[in-house]
Amino acid sequence: AQSVTQLGSHVSVSEGALVLLRCNYSSSVPPYLFWYVQYPNQGLQLLLKYTSAATLVKGINGFEAEFKKSETSFHLTKPSAHMSDAAEYFCAVSGDAGNMLTFGGGTRLMVKP
Amino acid sequence: DAGVIQSPRHEVTEMGQEVTLRCKPISGHNSLFWYRQTMMRGLELLIYFNNNVPIDDSGMPEDRFSAKMPNASFSTLKIQPSEPRDSAVYFCASSLNGITGELFFGEGSRLTVL
Numbered sequence A: 001a002q003s004v005t006q007l008g009s010h011v012s013v014s015e016g017a018l019v020l021l022r023c024n025y026s027s028s029v030p031p032y033l034f035w036y037v038q039y040p041n042q043g044l045q046l047l048l049k050y051t052s053a054a055t056l057v058k059g060i061n062g063f064e065a066e067f068k069k070s071e072t073s074f075h076l077t078k079p080s081a082h083m084s085d086a087a088e089y090f091c092a093v094s095g096d097a098g099n100m101l102t103f104g105g106g107t108r109l110m111v112k113p
Numbered sequence B: 001d002a003g004v005i006q007s008p009r010h011e012v013t014e015m016g017q018e019v020t021l022r023c024k025p026i027s028g029h030n031s032l033f034w035y036r037q038t039m040m041r042g043l044e045l046l047i048y049f050n051n052n053v054p055i056d057d058s059g060m061p062e063d064r065f066s067a068k069m070p071n072a073s074f075s076t077l078k079i080q081p082s083e084p085r086d087s088a089v090y091f092c093a094s095s096l097n098g099i100t101g102e103l104f105f106g107e108g109s110r111l112t113v114l
Helices: none
Strands: A003-007 A010-014 A019-026 A032-038 A044-050 A056-058 A064-068 A073-078 A087-094 A101-103 A107-112 B005-007 B010-013 B019-024 B031-038 B042-050 B053-056 B065-071 B074-079 B088-095 B109-113
Touching: A003 A087, A003 A101, A010 A019, A019 A032, A019 A087, A019 A107, A032 A064, A032 A073, A044 A056, A044 A064, A044 A073, A073 A087, A101 B042, B005 B088, B010 B019, B019 B088, B019 B109, B031 B074, B042 B065, B042 B074, B053 B065, B074 B088
Parallel strands: A010 A107, B010 B109
Antiparallel strands: A003 A019, A019 A073, A032 A044, A032 A087, A056 A064, A064 A073, A087 A101, A087 A107, B005 B019, B019 B074, B031 B042, B031 B088, B042 B053, B065 B074, B088 B109
């Protein structure tokens, strides 16, 4: 069965520092992989999506993620954190569970001034 | 185009009462999803419709929960009778291409059962 593991339920960085949010997945078929962001009291919105084209995917707000099949990872990065990046981030996978999209447990990103 | 619209945004009710949550997906989207979010369990998929037909309801907790999609522009999630453990934020999402496409989420309905 497909699954997603996000390492670190909370990540804290200083403004201007590198953001790295980790996501590992399991899937028996080539997966679709997603990162979503959730701001307080809002629904989730798509940051970026991997669909077997380029392994480095660029998303909105300066975020990008790299698909590494050998490591079954899809980590999210941003070179320089901004205060407005403070939110909860969810990695998700679809592929071998019919039409199901499985979300990770989420990582809350805090940005310190 | 308007996004996914959910109502009510907040609902406070007493145990045993019936709760109905409503969702209007984005026009033209053929897939609709109901999710539940809690601190303890994170995001859980409850049910998934494609072209108004329920495809997978294995995430529906128990018989107290039911969901309908009578047409392409409206869906309901009903809990009867409600229990305190049903307290959560319920999200509706729609997409153009099932789960291979982007999911567009509503702002959620926060349910508190006393």
